[in-house]
Amino acid sequence: MPASFHPLTGIGQVVAPGGRDVLGTAFLVSADHALTALHCVAPLMPAPGGHPTGPPAIALRFPSPAAPDLELPAHVVRSDPHLDIAVLRLGHPAPPHLLPVPLGTAAKPHQHYRAVGFAAANWGVHRSVVTGTVTGHTRRAEDGAPVVALFCDQAAAGLALSGLSGGPVLVGRPERAVGVVRWQQPDGTHPHLATGGTFYATPTRDIATRMPELFPGTQRRRSPLPLRGPAFWVSLWLAIVVVVAVVVAPYVISMIRDPRPDRFSVSVGDDIGPGRPGAGAGEIEEDESEDIYTFRTREDGVTVRVRITDCSNSFDPALEIEGGDREYRPAGLYSDCGGFGDLGGQGAYEAAVTLGEAGSYRIVVTGPCKLVDLPLYDCTGTYRLTLTD
Known part of the structure; x- marks a missing residue:
């Protein structure tokens, strides 16, 4: 098959x-x-x-x-x-002919998908399959929950999607589920239809951060260890070797390697991007890399606006502002790089951040793999940072 x-x-x-x-x-x-x-x-x-x-x-x-x-x-x-x-x-294990759906963690904008389930409007068919393209990531207005926006060819043609909730959104070859169908915004004229042919799914990457046991490689079956005899000592030495190889060695290597962040002094209004203001700026080169941009304010309570744009592929870095013993995480959307700000061509969003006392502040930019310890696509890439007042 x-x-x-x-x-x-x-x-x-x-x-x-x-x-x-x-x-x-x-x-x-x-x-x-x-x-x-x-x-x-x-x-x-x-x-x-x-x-x-x-x-x-x-x-x-x-x-x-x-x-x-x-x-x-x-x-x-x-x-x-x-x-x-x-x-x-x-209540009991599924029979072998019912195969589990593999789970993935990345839905890319403009990627083709198919969602499979049991649409109530298609009660006469075995299963319903709808297709379309991934629009991007966004958040629900009422509760801030993360969702993937999906344009659906069949919904745009008038198919009611009720009943597909809970089904997987599949992409790639071989296919993996990158979302779980959640809801649609009812059309004002026909409430049973989706507004603009778009419905929404919960991203599996967000499920993974809260339920990592569901994802490949996170569960381990335990087998009883013999309590006596040569097999016990062989198992014990093998366990010690595994601990050294898997835990101790990577830790020692990471301590030796310890990638240092790229640091730059900038001013509000500077053009910050790949190679600007210096080599290493505007680029996350490795999974653990980060870029730090330091700037100063001359007055208390200055409001600055930050935005990340022009990322390579669907690379989606994150940022926070630090200073005065505080961390300022932008509460709104600040990126149009394959993330929350990429919603059907509505354009980039800026986060307005009001700082405290006059003094030195720094912007820390990191890649997605430094924040989530999961196999994600596009962990590295280039970007442009806009800092204005």
Whole structure:
């Protein structure tokens, strides 16, 4: 079977046990666990403070065109209302023919995707597949939750997307899930349709920071260690070798290597970019690199505006301002580089930051891999920094 079709077998419907009404979509991430949107299973969960009694109130149904539907009991073991995510544990492991969906951590703007689930409007088909392009990352206005904006060809043509919630957003070859379908902004004239043919998904990169155990390489199966005999001592020495190789050696190497940040003195209004004001400016060369720009203010309470633009590819650095024993993290959007500011061509955003007493301040620019210890794309790249008053 082609690799691009593997994820489809592990995508099922969220239902009440024995029920026919589909509440949403869920997909396997292992033989024992599945991922879905919290609002899909919330109607089946016990009231806050209550405890489930009797059989599981949630089931995952996997329709099959050539065999009877398979229904597996499940219950919520972890959830995050801010991200609208729920992790389900199955009552018993899924059979081998239901393959888990691989998880990724990077959705790039202008990348093609397909989202798979069970759209209520397409009740007569086995599964619904919608396609389109990734618009970019943004945040919900009401709660600031991170989402990926996705333009959908079928939604633009009038397909109602209700029922796809909880399904995976797949990109690449082989395909990996980079988002979990969350919500759509209802159209003012037709509330069941998505405004502008756009819907939104929770990014898996944000799920990874809160639930790293779901991602490849984070879980390790324990095997009992013999308590006596030669096998015990062999296992012990092997464990010591592994600890030295995996923990001690990288730490010693990092202490020796210790990449030093590039430092520059700048003034408000300077043109800061690759090679400006000096070699190493405007570029994150390695995963652990950072650039530090120092400037001075002559008056108390000065407001400066910062913005990152013109990044190479979809490289998306982060910044903070430090000074006067404080850290000033821009509260608004400050980047148009494949991140929160890239929303359908609306243009770059500037963050206005009001500083404290007159004196020396510094802007620290870091790459995404220094902030999140996960395999992300585009950990290094070039950028332009704008600092104005």
